[in-house]
Amino acid sequence: MDNKAIAALFREMGELLDIRGGDPYRARAFRRVSHILEELPEPAQEALSFGTLQRRRGVGEGTVFRIRQILRTGTCADLDRLRAQMPSGVRELLQIDGLGPKSVRLIHRHLGVGSIEELEAAALTGRLARLPRFGARSADRILEAIADHRRRSGRTPLAEALRIGQSLVDGMAADPVVRHVALAGSARRRKALVGDLDVLVATLEPAAAAARFCALPEVADVLLRGEGRASVRLQGGQRADLRVLLPDTFGAGLHYFTGSKRHNIAVRIRGNKRGLKISEHGVLTRREERFLAGAAEVDIFAAVGLPYIPPELREDDGELQAAERGQLPLLVEERQLRGDLNVHTLASDGRGSLAAMARAAAASGLRYLAITDHSRGPKGGGLDERGLGLQAARIRALDGKVEGLRLLAGVEVEILPDGELALDRGLLASLDWVVAAAHHALDQDRRAFTDRIVRAVESGVVDCIAHPTGRLLRGRDGAALDLIRLLAAARRAGVALEINADPRRLDLDAAGCRRAREMGVALVIGSGAHAPDQLEQRRLGVYTARRGWLRAADLLNTLSFEELLERRRARVARASQLAGSPSVAAAPEPTTSDSELRAALAQPPLPTWLCRQLEDWLRSPDDPAITDALADLCASRTRADNPIRLALELLWRSKRRPQARVRPLAPDEDASDDGGEEIG
Numbered sequence: 001m002d003n004k005a006i007a008a009l010f011r012e013m014g015e016l017l018d019i020r021g022g023d024p025y026r027a028r029a030f031r032r033v034s035h036i037l038e039e040l041p042e043p044a045q046e047a048l049s050f051g052t053l054q055r056r057r058g059v060g061e062g063t064v065f066r067i068r069q070i071l072r073t074g075t076c077a078d079l080d081r082l083r084a085q086m087p088s089g090v091r092e093l094l095q096i097d098g099l100g101p102k103s104v105r106l107i108h109r110h111l112g113v114g115s116i117e118e119l120e121a122a123a124l125t126g127r128l129a130r131l132p133r134f135g136a137r138s139a140d141r142i143l144e145a146i147a148d149h150r151r152r153s154g155r156t157p158l159a160e161a162l163r164i165g166q167s168l169v170d171g172m173a174a175d176p177v178v179r180h181v182a183l184a185g186s187a188r189r190r191k192a193l194v195g196d197l198d199v200l201v202a203t204l205e206p207a208a209a210a211a212r213f214c215a216l217p218e219v220a221d222v223l224l225r226g227e228g229r230a231s232v233r234l235q236g237g238q239r240a241d242l243r244v245l246l247p248d249t250f251g252a253g254l255h256y257f258t259g260s261k262r263h264n265i266a267v268r269i270r271g272n273k274r275g276l277k278i279s280e281h282g283v284l285t286r287r288e289e290r291f292l293a294g295a296a297e298v299d300i301f302a303a304v305g306l307p308y309i310p311p312e313l314r315e316d317d318g319e320l321q322a323a324e325r326g327q328l329p330l331l332v333e334e335r336q337l338r339g340d341l342n343v344h345t346l347a348s349d350g351r352g353s354l355a356a357m358a359r360a361a362a363a364s365g366l367r368y369l370a371i372t373d374h375s376r377g378p379k380g381g382g383l384d385e386r387g388l389g390l391q392a393a394r395i396r397a398l399d400g401k402v403e404g405l406r407l408l409a410g411v412e413v414e415i416l417p418d419g420e421l422a423l424d425r426g427l428l429a430s431l432d433w434v435v436a437a438a439h440h441a442l443d444q445d446r447r448a449f450t451d452r453i454v455r456a457v458e459s460g461v462v463d464c465i466a467h468p469t470g471r472l473l474r475g476r477d478g479a480a481l482d483l484i485r486l487l488a489a490a491r492r493a494g495v496a497l498e499i500n501a502d503p504r505r506l507d508l509d510a511a512g513c514r515r516a517r518e519m520g521v522a523l524v525i526g527s528g529a530h531a532p533d534q535l536e537q538r539r540l541g542v543y544t545a546r547r548g549w550l551r552a553a554d555l556l557n558t559l560s561f562e563e564l565l566e567r568r569r570a571r572v573a574r575a576s577q578l579a580g581s582p583s584v585a586a587a588p589e590p591t592t593s594d595s596e597l598r599a600a601l602a603q604p605p606l607p608t609w610l611c612r613q614l615e616d617w618l619r620s621p622d623d624p625a626i627t628d629a630l631a632d633l634c635a636s637r638t639r640a641d642n643p644i645r646l647a648l649e650l651l652w653r654s655k656r657r658p659q660a661r662v663r664p665l666a667p668d669e670d671a672s673d674d675g676g677e678e679i680g
Contacts, residue, residue, distance in 0.1 A: 342526025360532035419455030460575030501541030513548025
């Protein structure tokens with residue numbers, strides 16, 4: 001069972017507990033664990049085995065016990081107990097706007113309603129209107145909410161949310177009573193999928209601002225309107241909330257409503273320790289409640305002794321600790337990208353000619369562009385060897401003729417189910433850039449799919465693995481992939497992984513990007529553009545990279561054209577030499593040889609990727625980097641030791657939860673704080 005499936009079960013437990021009227025703190029804890037599991041970069045089973053999951057804040061012995069039950073049986077005793085207490089459809093009622101846990105509990109107990117269909121029938125027959133706290137108007141609103149729910153399915157992809165959100169922001173900015181306006185929530189944090197849109201305005205005339213918001217052309221229905229806020233349903237079915245702030249608290253409100261909730265709690269706790277009260281109303285002294293700051297967002301961080309933290313990092317995933325140590329990464333910016341390394345034309349399934357794509361790239365400020373039309377696949381279509389040869393000739397003929405732009409002749413070659421590439425390797429080696437991807441047979445099991453991708457990585461002719469999991473947001477879950485194993489193979493071979501910026505993909509995701517950086521694997525942003533206007537999609541890739549803590553140096557797109565070509569030539573030549581020398585090919589290239597490896601070995605518990613590398617070395621000690629690093633550590637110890645004994649000791653310590661490392665709760669920290677509920 002994958003992490004998302006386990007997370008869904010914990011989320012269900014939290015929701016069922018809310019509906020039943022159980023302990024709210026426990027329900028929040030279930031949701032927090034759900035969020036942790038969704039963001040976990042490795043499978044839960046591995047995280048348990050190596051102790052990394054147990055060290056996460058909010059994961060206690062009870063949680064570990066439930067996860068082990070779920071991994072073993074597909075469920076757990078607590079979930080079975082909660083499910084037995086109410087029909088399966090009751091939890092779906094929470095998806096209807098206007099219905100919270102208390103309302104659902106009331107409807108279920110008094111009317112026996114156990115599904116959305118039964119709720120609709122109760123509203124239509126008048127039974128719902130006769131309940132306490134309900135009435136005819138409430139029943140009508142619920143019928144409208146049910147219709148809206150059926151029109152909507154899930155959250156909105158980031159690109160669409162930003163488009164709609166910017167339209168709302170522009171509409172509010174045109175009103176002279178509005179001094180400042182910004183989009184907040186998960187859209188500002190650039191999450192791949194966005195819930196409700198949060199629009200913040202600073203004004204001295206809140207009623208006028210709310211009236212303006214409710215009258216915007218994008219609004220289909222007004223759900224709530226007051227002095228300090230308004231909620232509306234947009235034409236596309238999405239909900240948007242307006243928050244009205246005073247100018248001197250706009251920065252505090254922007255920080256608070258940007259979230260995430262876990263980040264806000266961490267900042268609030270840090271403020272508590274300094275005698276401060278931090279909220280959307282500003283920074284106040286805790287005793288006298290004297291206002292100190294709040295006009296600018298940077299004031300909130302300064303009040304707790306931290307530098308400004310970019311919105312993309314605000315997930316309470318180590319950003320406060322990194323900021324305190326002065327180790328926040330200088331995140332990549334779109335202007336630092338010199339090229340786009342995955343673009344398609346009419347030669348395969350694109351909608352723009354080669355010349356049109358080149359001109360659009362130059363106009364957008366790019367210095368180089370890799371044309372990577374699709375190869376033929378198992379179901380036909382795409383370029384065969386002859387078609388690719390002709391396309392490469394056309395690309396090279398055009399190279400240098402579009403002012404300021406260089407072209408790379410490339411391809412996106414299909415990785416067949418057995419790991420073979422769909423085109424001749426000799427032809428692929430002659431190109432400037434080769435992207436490999438799997439588009440078919442994505443239902444292979446985890447080992448088979450990972451074997452398949454790793455084989456492509458080790459082919460010697462592939463520069464980059466495109467959209468590694470093959471996910472489609474709101475359409476298809478990613479394939480079962482052992483990311484750690486893939487990253488280890490990519491590092492050995494010098495192959496990059498792509499952040500595909502197609503708004504339907506955004507794959508590799510942010511958690512995968514961060515793990516790739518930790519393991520020293522290069523990444524690439526590819527727009528995946530199939531038309532000239534889609535080249536702008538690369539900014540979505542930048543957003544994902546920033547959420548993954550990536551710097552410009554972590555992305556090959558920031559290299560010059562010459563540096564990128566030289567990297568390709570050197571890697572292909574090295575692979576060719578290894579393939580031609582069996583004695584050399586039998587020994588894998590050292591996976592790590594820098595100071596980061598020694599630092600990681602010196603501070604157990606070790607990360608999962610390093611545990612895997614050590615285990616591989618113990619089976620066959622042919623990794624010089626590991627051998628040298630262990631030898632250095634042995635030499636630095638006062639007692640006699642040897643590399644094999646030290647490796648076994650480090651692995652043994654890493655697979656056990658060191659109790660001394662568990663952080664106790666601060667005196668003013670609530671054990672029930674829930675990181676699973678996010679603003680927006």
